[in-house]
Amino acid sequence: MLVIYLIVVGAAAGFLATRLMRIEADIPTTMLIGIAGALVGGFILNALVAVMGMLSGFVGAVLGALLLIWLWQKYRGRR
Template sequence: MAILALIIIGAAAGFIATRLMNLQTDLVTTIAIGVLGALVGGLVLRFLLAITGLAVGFVGAILGAMALIWLWETYGPKRR
């Protein structure tokens, strides 16, 4: 069932992509373009999300550390 769904989605994606790029292809090539494009696009998106996820985590860690420093300086024990 998943393979059939991949072929149907690939055919639709390939059809739209070939029309947007003004490329005239046969049905098999259109489906192949769509399926391979879905695989490449999925891998690229996962890679970008992983990178941005790490970057967001790093920025969040810095902001969290800054908040703790501020709390410590504001409400922590006072030094003389």
């Protein structure tokens, strides 16, 4: 399903990209450029999200540990 979505979006993206870059291309070439760009970009983006997902879990763990250390120091000092 993701690949079909990337193909449809890629065709529109190819049209927009060729207009923004001021490239004169026929319709099949425009669609091919957009579809290939969408597939490559989509898979790269999925990989980055997966890596960032793991990284965000690590950052969350560090922030949680910092919060616990701060609370521990704050309440330990009151006694």
